[in-house]
Amino acid sequence: MPWLLQSLPPNLSFTHYYSRTRSRPSSPPAHNSITTTTTTTQLVVVAASTKTINEDDYHSTLRALNSKGRFPRKSLGQHYMLNSSVNEQLVDVADVKEGDVVLEIGPGTGSLTSVLVNAGATVLGIEKDAHMAALVRERFASIDQVKVLQEDFTKCHIRSHLVSLLECKKSLDGESQHAKVVSNIPFNISTDVVKLLLPMGDIFSEVVLLLQEETALRWVESTLRTSEYRPINIFINFYSGICNMKDHFNAFWLINSVPGVKVLGLLCIGPELVTGRDPEYNFKVPRWNFFPQPNVDAAVVTFRLKQAADYPQVSSIKSFFSMVNSAFNSKRKMLRSTLQHICTSLEIEVALRNVGLPSTSRPEELTLDDFVRLHNLITKV
Template identity: 55%
Template sequence: MVALTSLSPAPPRPSPSPATPRRRQQTPPPPHHRSSSCRGRALRAATAEAATPGADDYHATIRSLNSRGRHVPRKSLGQNYMLNSRVNEELVAAAGVEEGDVVLEIGPGTGSLTAALLEAGATVFAVEKDKHMATLVKDRFGSTEQLKVIEEDITKFHIRSHFLPFMNEKYNAAKKHAKVVSNLPFNVSTEVVKLLLPMGDIFSAVVLMLQDETAVRLADASIQTPEYRPINLFVNFYSKPEYKFRVDRENFFPRPKVDGAIISFKLKNSEEYPPVGSSKSFFSMVNSAFNGKRKMLRKSLQHLCSSSEVEAALHNIGLPVTARPSDLTLDDFVRLHNLLVEV
């Protein structure tokens, strides 16, 4: 979960700061921490400020939060609201949202990204866990047929049962894929990524605002690095990830201790998946291998088959018998799995 600092009333910079994953720009240090008892005063002070030209969604966000009574963003839900409309526009552009698209949005919050999606001509299916915010978004956009808001926890929401009929209705049963576009709560990012990426039959792309460090790690599948983990193999098994750009932390309310970033996942169809007999069996082997990340595979995979059999399989795919999990690419793991399951 991302720890939050004070609810700073200072407007954000006017635009995101594009950057490559490994090259980070300097940002001012976050303000000193305020206790939760100060948050209400910060919200009231921010609401009382005069509108400032170029402030984008800052004052609109604060007014929205207070439209149905004072609402303090909930740390437990990872609520960090986007203050900068230009960032929302860049997010929509990164997803290639066009007129007639159907989009799943997770955690719409005050509806600032929702507005950008609707403006682009999309029909939006929004899933919001917070009852207060779900009602706020419904009230903000009225009874438009281009928006449906569901009050639900996305991690418990059955997408195929509820979103698929909605998508088919809007596409008039045409064979077309929807998209996921979301400023995702940082504290559920990995869980949601694991939920969505295997759904290439429903979605063509998943474009998310994540914590910058998470986005960098998911986009980079370099072997023999400390960051190389099973999630990298999962991401590349089901999609083609691309880091888009970094978003300064001061564009969020409350301001988190970390920057955000946009990452795009182009989902693969089932016929594009690596050729394994069972994805469940494959990822079970991968997870077992990384449970002993510093161990040689001939030891960490002993529960599957003998050390000599693992060594023979490694030799067969051109790897040393002393190989560790961080030495293997996705293709290496696929070939190793297919050899071992035949033993």
Template identity: 55%
Template sequence: MVALTSLSPAPPRPSPTPAPPRRGPPPRGRAYSPRGVILRAAAVADAMPGADDYHSTIRSLNSRGRHVPRKSLGQNYMLNSKVNEALAAAAGVEEGDVVLEIGPGTGSLTAVLLEAGATVFAVEKDKHMATLVKDRFESTERLKVIEEDITKFHIRSHFLPFMKEKYHDTKKRAKVVSNLPFNVSTEVVKLLLPMGDIFSVVVLMLQDETAARLADSSIQTPEYRPINVFVNFYSEPEYKFRVDRENFFPRPKVHGAVISFKLKNVEEYPPVGSPKSFFSMVSVNSAFNGKRKMLRKSLQHLCSSPEIEAALHKIGLPVTARPSDLKLDDFVRLHSHLVEV
């Protein structure tokens, strides 16, 4: 894993300041100040360059009446412009690109994408923030803001016409770059990765633990799940760098990380007759139903144990194989024997 501070150019480290107070009763012998967290965030931001820092974020949030970040929407705003620049660089954003941004917040990443010459299609669930971003960039014609929940938004119906309007080359694909609200990360990954016909790359800020797990497809590990098979079926994931939690306001309990998914075209997908049937077999309710169960037990709703054992033998795996023993290609070959034959 690569830490953000090792990138070039690297953002300067914040000056040492007292750690923020923990929630709950104050430590014995110390006075508790609710301003501690704010002062800490301000100190971090003061050490960082760029227009989007702690003070500008607070001004933006208060510009249309006081607006408190909503935990239910996973609203943690980026205070470090260098992180946004690294996000855009990870996606290779350049002049003429069309970019889908999810949850633009105060528009700190939006500003970087526009500066790079991209046209941005932003989807924002919070009405207040959607209005804020529209107002901030009202002078540009390279931004469209949609007030919508991305998990309920029909991308093909609304984004494709926009993309065709902006691209003269109908074969060119768009990009996704987003400081994603942590609470919708898995849903959004599942939504976007099968869209290799629309997007060439998806670059997201996720929780560090989530990003590391999605990028690592190592079998026989406790973290290996159906989502790993899904991710590698539709893309080539790469963990880019970690982003310390001090870079966000409010400060989350966990660090963030940037992950890149290079999306595959349809012709690059593993050869399965039906992706729906394939993922139904791989799902947590099927192959991974009890991770320590042997496949000859967990897949009995598809075939008898002898048939499953025979299929495992044909693909060179022991009849006692468990789901954590199978790589993507193994699942593909097993599916061809159990379902398609």
């Protein structure tokens, strides 16, 4: 038996169950927000004794690595999935259907690619490792719906690749569509990947990523006035979300405009619709599902991307995020100090009061909406 197969983990069995967390506030009470309560449902993968996973889940991955004489490279953050049921759940979360165009970052041995193809998707894989790119090309050589590029995702021209593929699909099917992203990405490039993908709502409808669980929780659960609340949370909320208040007023108008139907009073809207549900924590993936086994667990998170028309209205997106990043450079300092390169402390204090915030506000106390209103005021000073 090749040396790599000697690293085969013990045969495990799996089952899936839904665990419902206790009700908790969807966000902490704030000076300008309404406290709401939601209940989160998580799909968790755990060890059990009811169903035995086929050993090919392990052996096929390890034999594929052996075929190229490869060992997972730490520098590339390579941790290969050994449990095909996790790949199936990943594709199910993304609701991949026949005819979908899917971007896969780091296809590795092609285990997730295979599930995507079986779901009827056309797959564009971006693989940095030349040996693994060759392996996936060979594996799917007879399948036209798989294309693999050997490139560093953080440096490639992904927009041009996807636009070309979507235009080709449109010429064949006669319909325009958005692509999806479904990937088990190297943990060490998670932030880079999200920063590249989320502003591309004109290309992608949703992004489903398998991330380090700590990162997933930080992006999903971080709340105001905590050390985990960072510029990346503002960035994610700016570019992803399923709805906004404008949608609800439009819905209210449509209901009242239907002949014979009249709704009196305010339209009742669930709190999850007002605040949006993105990013969404889907399920946990324990570390023993990977080879080599990482030191941390993973989790799947979904981002639903906004169209440009739904972005918060700021005079300049570039200057907005420049202001946000500057605000967090010294989190213990007040905004009237960290933003002095934009305008004077007095002008910042006046702007803060004009948006209903204390003049002593710190960055970790501001919501996305607060930052938007503050930016639009101080850039006019």
